[in-house]
Amino acid sequence: xxxxxxxxxxxELDIPTxxxxxxxxxxxxxxxxxxxxCGINHGGAGSVQDCLLSGxxxxxxxxxxxxPFNSSVVSSLGIGKRLWKRxxxxxTIARAVDSLLLDNRFALRALNLAxxxxxxxxxxxxxxxxxxxxxxxxxxxxxxDREGISPDVGPVPR
Numbered sequence: 128x129x130x131x132x133x134x135x136x137x138x139e140l141d142i143p144t145x146x147x148x149x150x151x152x153x154x155x156x157x158x159x160x161x162x163x164x165c166g167i168n169h170g171g172a173g174s175v176q177d178c179l180l181s182g183x184x185x186x187x188x189x190x191x192x193x194x195p196f197n198s199s200v201v202s203s204l205g206i207g208k209r210l211w212k213r214x215x216x217x218x219t220i221a222r223a224v225d226s227l228l229l230d231n232r233f234a235l236r237a238l239n240l241a242x243x244x245x246x247x248x249x250x251x252x253x254x255x256x257x258x259x260x261x262x263x264x265x266x267x268x269x270x271x272d273r274e275g276i277s278p279d280v281g282p283v284p285r
Contacts (some may be wrong), residue, residue, distance in 0.1 A: 158183050164234070165227045167220070170198035170209070178207070182241030184233035186223050188212055206237040 133148055135258065160183035170187035175197050178185040184285055185207035187198030198209040208223050226271030227233050 155180060159166045165207075165224060170194035170201065172197060175201060178237070179241055181244070182238040184232075184237045186210060186220070186227060188220075189216055204236065204240065206233060206240055210235075 130150070135172070137148070152263055154166075154177045157163060158177055163181075163183065164179040164185050166174070166181070166185040168178065168187055170189040171192075171194055175187070185201060185211045187194070187201050187207060188211075189195040189198045189209065190212055195209075198207075201207040202209045208227060210219060210223050
């Protein structure tokens with residue numbers, strides 16, 4: 128929210144003094160803070176990548192484009208949950224975040240997925256690593272085959 132709108136709206140709200148507003152914070156920098164235990168995002172490629180790189184589980188609330196697909200991959204890999212925008216409320220978000228934080232398997236899978244590809248020498252190795260995850264490999268390979276995409280070289284000429 129622009130500063131002018133903040134100055135107009137925020138004084139009317141009962142905001143705790145520990146809350147502060149910034150124009151921009153680098154997402155990856157925030158996600159790597161030890162006190163941050165999960166990310167909430169729209170399921171866009173950059174947001175998902177930042178959570179993956181930080182090893183944090185995530186709650187995805189997709190709206191359009193690649194976001195529904197990306198969030199289904201996140202869910203299938205067991206590194207987060209998806210909440211459809213028509214299901215969004217303070218209560219459903221709180222429940223989803225609670226389930227991410229209370230079930231350590233999400234954090235362990237996210238951390239595992241973040242650290243394993245670090246020893247890789249190429250982008251195609253990272254793609255292969257994700258595709259070989261048991262929960263995603265068959266569906267992802269079928270989709271890539273259907274779209275004529277090779278994980279090693281991108282789109283295959285037809």
